[in-house]
Amino acid sequence: MRELMLGNQAVARGAYEAGVAVATAYPGTPSTEITEFIAKYDEIYTEWSPNEKVALEVAIGASMAGGRAIVSMKHVGLNVAADPLFTVSYTGITGGLVIVVADDPGMHSSQNEQDSRFYARAAHIPMLEPADSQEAKAYIKLAFELSEKYDTPFIVRLTTRVSHSQSMVEIDKPQPISIKEYEKRPQKNVMMPAMAKARHIVVEQRMKDIAQDSCRFEINEIQEGDPKVGIIASGIVYQYAREVFPKASFLKLGMVHPLPKDLILEFASQVDKLYVLEELEPIMEEQIRSWGIQVIGKDLFSVQGEYTANMLERAIKGTDIDVRVAEELPNRPPVLCPGCPHRAVFYNLKKMKIMATGDIGCYTLGALSPLEAIDTCVCMGASIGMAHGFEKARGRNFSKKMVGVIGDSTFIHSGIGGLIDVVYNKGISTILILDNSITAMTGHQDNPATGLTIKGEIAPALDLVALVKAIGIDNVQVVDPFNLMESEAILKEETQRDEPSVIIYKRPCALLDKRQASPLMINKEKCTSCGLCLRLGCPAIQKQDDAMFIDDSLCNGCGLCKQVCRFNAMERVD
Amino acid sequence: MQNVNILIVGVGGQGSLLTSRVLGSLSSRLGYDVKVSEVHGMAQRGGSVVTHVRFGEKIYSPLIEEGKADIILAFEKMEGLRWLHYLKEDGMLIVNDQAIKPMPVVTGAAEYPDNILNRLNDAVSKVFVINALEMAKELGNIRVSNTVLLGVLAQNMDIEKQLWKDTLSGIVPKKTIEINLEAFERGYNIRV
Numbered sequence: 001m002r003e004l005m006l007g008n009q010a011v012a013r014g015a016y017e018a019g020v021a022v023a024t025a026y027p028g029t030p031s032t033e034i035t036e037f038i039a040k041y042d043e044i045y046t047e048w049s050p051n052e053k054v055a056l057e058v059a060i061g062a063s064m065a066g067g068r069a070i071v072s073m074k075h076v077g078l079n080v081a082a083d084p085l086f087t088v089s090y091t092g093i094t095g096g097l098v099i100v101v102a103d104d105p106g107m108h109s110s111q112n113e114q115d116s117r118f119y120a121r122a123a124h125i126p127m128l129e130p131a132d133s134q135e136a137k138a139y140i141k142l143a144f145e146l147s148e149k150y151d152t153p154f155i156v157r158l159t160t161r162v163s164h165s166q167s168m169v170e171i172d173k174p175q176p177i178s179i180k181e182y183e184k185r186p187q188k189n190v191m192m193p194a195m196a197k198a199r200h201i202v203v204e205q206r207m208k209d210i211a212q213d214s215c216r217f218e219i220n221e222i223q224e225g226d227p228k229v230g231i232i233a234s235g236i237v238y239q240y241a242r243e244v245f246p247k248a249s250f251l252k253l254g255m256v257h258p259l260p261k262d263l264i265l266e267f268a269s270q271v272d273k274l275y276v277l278e279e280l281e282p283i284m285e286e287q288i289r290s291w292g293i294q295v296i297g298k299d300l301f302s303v304q305g306e307y308t309a310n311m312l313e314r315a316i317k318g319t320d321i322d323v324r325v326a327e328e329l330p331n332r333p334p335v336l337c338p339g340c341p342h343r344a345v346f347y348n349l350k351k352m353k354i355m356a357t358g359d360i361g362c363y364t365l366g367a368l369s370p371l372e373a374i375d376t377c378v379c380m381g382a383s384i385g386m387a388h389g390f391e392k393a394r395g396r397n398f399s400k401k402m403v404g405v406i407g408d409s410t411f412i413h414s415g416i417g418g419l420i421d422v423v424y425n426k427g428i429s430t431i432l433i434l435d436n437s438i439t440a441m442t443g444h445q446d447n448p449a450t451g452l453t454i455k456g457e458i459a460p461a462l463d464l465v466a467l468v469k470a471i472g473i474d475n476v477q478v479v480d481p482f483n484l485m486e487s488e489a490i491l492k493e494e495t496q497r498d499e500p501s502v503i504i505y506k507r508p509c510a511l512l513d514k515r516q517a518s519p520l521m522i523n524k525e526k527c528t529s530c531g532l533c534l535r536l537g538c539p540a541i542q543k544q545d546d547a548m549f550i551d552d553s554l555c556n557g558c559g560l561c562k563q564v565c566r567f568n569a570m571e572r573v574d
Numbered sequence: 575m576q577n578v579n580i581l582i583v584g585v586g587g588q589g590s591l592l593t594s595r596v597l598g599s600l601s602s603r604l605g606y607d608v609k610v611s612e613v614h615g616m617a618q619r620g621g622s623v624v625t626h627v628r629f630g631e632k633i634y635s636p637l638i639e640e641g642k643a644d645i646i647l648a649f650e651k652m653e654g655l656r657w658l659h660y661l662k663e664d665g666m667l668i669v670n671d672q673a674i675k676p677m678p679v680v681t682g683a684a685e686y687p688d689n690i691l692n693r694l695n696d697a698v699s700k701v702f703v704i705n706a707l708e709m710a711k712e713l714g715n716i717r718v719s720n721t722v723l724l725g726v727l728a729q730n731m732d733i734e735k736q737l738w739k740d741t742l743s744g745i746v747p748k749k750t751i752e753i754n755l756e757a758f759e760r761g762y763n764i765r766v
């Protein structure tokens with residue numbers, strides 16, 4: 001049977017067919033759907049972990065316990081999981097262990113476009129890279145086999161265009177889940193210096209063996225064609241190149257680390273001109289060049305953004321592709337949804353001229369016009385440490401005019417350590433936890449504070465107030481962000497304090513809150529067109545011919561504009 | 575058969591999913607190779623979104639290149655203009671006559687172009703302008719506006735009508751099959 005599947009769905013299917021026992025993840029575009037799909041298989045224990053480091057550690061535990069385990073994350077998630085990653089390379093595995101990482105060239109939904117292949121090289125872990133959904137499924141299964149054969153974790157690298165494209169997949173029967181006997185093996189599983197030294201030797205030999213053997217792996221394939229042009233590519237770029245050069249010779253690499261040196265040397269000797277086509281960093285190119293082979297790669301292309309078929313055609317064939325000129329039009333940046341509770345917080349911050357270090361989530365959109373309430377965004381959890389850093393550099397008076405802003409999921413992911421630092425090192429920061437009861441940005445995943453697991457089962461809900469108090473924050477207040485007056489008073493009180501404080505803004509994401517409120521409209525007689533409501537940055541409130549109006553197909557009835565309007569011009573449509 | 579390239583563009587939240595699901599399912603029923611590439615993540619929060627649908631004997635890239643789309647289906651008219659350079663020389667544009675103002679326009683930092691339909695008509699010889707929202711309202715459910723547009727797309731493609739209707743019925747929620755089929759018919763029978 002064949003089915004049209006998203007790349008991420010095919011990864012999930014591959015895990016199922018491979019008899020995976022445990023699947024873990026922290027969400028992150030473009031990897032999120034993998035684990036959402038795995039969760040649909042009753043046989044597989046699946047969890048959202050609080051962050052990627054924990055997710056990998058759970059998977060390592062499951063593997064050492066004898067089961068097959070898969071862990072998925074986006075590229076920056078691998079930074080968080082890097083610590084266990086580098087050492088699980090030494091211990092190796094018991095049950096197969098596969099780490100799926102989804103890179104985001106072009107930064108469709110990310111704060112940087114780092115190339116995860118560096119991690120494979122740095123941690124000495126083999127890496128596969130599929131080019132479509134069928135391969136995504138097949139490579140996951142292969143990665144489990146090879147993981148057990150060579151006693152190493154495997155990384156499977158995806159990119160946005162593989163994760164989020166659908167193509168046909170052949171469905172196969174799953175193999176049953178089996179758990180190997182547990183054996184105490186300190187030489188292999190306890191990485192203290194003496195043991196680790198011995199394991200490092202094993203790791204080096206293993207990578208040499210795999211590099212040798214991979215010259216005969218079917219996934220590394222010479223596709224003979226016109227010998228004038230030879231192309232080495234993997235993943236999505238292979239597809240682009242295939243479109244443009246139907247007749248060229250190809251070496252399609254399914255394994256991108258370690259590289260099959262002898263196979264590459266053989267291919268290079270067969271073709272006149274050799275191109276290495278890879279998005280982001282020249283990782284294959286530099287290795288191949290270091291073997292004394294002439295290749296063309298980044299001399300033609302940038303390390304930034306995505307490749308396209310047209311780009312390859314222009315650069316390599318020199319074709320003058322005639323297309324219409326793209327129009328200059330107003331941008332359409334993403335926005336906070338109508339009814340979003342975050343908007344209310346940002347409106348107050350801006351009004352009160354309170355500066356904010358920000359974090360990553362839907363609320364990062366509060367940095368954009370017209371709210372412009374957030375000054376920084378670096379990585380998950382950074383808002384708190386950075387607020388503390390601002391205070392230590394500029395002093396308490398500055399700190400009393402600023403806050404750190406962080407979401408519930410992000411606070412649990414990596415904000416807790418920052419808050420402990422504030423208390424321990426006698427800071428006075430005010431931290432706002434925007435608790436919308438969900439991980440919204442990545443498409444609404446549950447987290448430890450929502451009271452539900454990924455399978456929809458009831459779970460103990462993390463008590464944020466108790467947690468924050470236990471950390472040593474004495475001043476904790478919970479407020480409804482839509483209560484603008486109360487929120488303003490509390491903000492004033494807490495920022496002025498000579499002690500650290502936390503304000504928890506509690507209201508569910510507008511996309512989850514199914515309470516129906518009737519939309520608002522503007523009473524033209526009362527409206528003076530002052531434009532104050534426009535400062536909310538609500539997509540439903542617009543201006544036409546100098547008059548304000550509310551688009552009732554967009555309005556969610558939250559009533560924030562009604563609170564803001566000084567002329568009582570907002571009225572409910574009944 | 576030549577590969578068919580259909581680009582669906584709009585504003586995040588408008589929901590192009592139905593259209594791409596119908597196209598994906600249709601082309602695999604017809605035994606074609608098919609690839610569908612869509613946007614998840616940040617842009618879905620009201621940004622400019624695009625879905626690529628390609629089918630034919632053998633499809634490598636899941637993406638349509640600039641200048642290679644046979645048909646662009648635009649759920650919002652400025653987005654139709656924004657992605658127009660993806661349309662091939664003699665390609666066809668189906669555009670929903672709806673304007674959704676982006677935030678820079680709402681705040682007054684930019685202006686929504688006022689002559690979009692003229693510009694589209696000047697640039698493209700085959701243009702269908704449809705007020706799908708209006709038609710959906712007439713049918714009693716604004717959410718079927720996408721199905722009206724699907725009907726317009728269907729009348730311009732070389733695939734049997736009944737197959738479209740069967741596929742559509744298999745995809746929409748059971749309770750809404752009837753109104754969706756009605757909306758499809760409306761789109762299918764529009765003449766310009």
Ligand SMILES: Cc1ncc(C[n+]2csc(CCOP(=O)(O)OP(=O)(O)O)c2C)c(N)n1
Binds near residue numbers: 029361380409
């Ligand atoms: C290390 C890392 N992992 C995952 C992500 C992807 N990501 C971006 S924001 C976010 C969660 C945001 O949730 P929350 O803090 O609750 O804010 P909300 O979007 O609900 O407002 C995630 C998982 C990331 N950017 N970095």
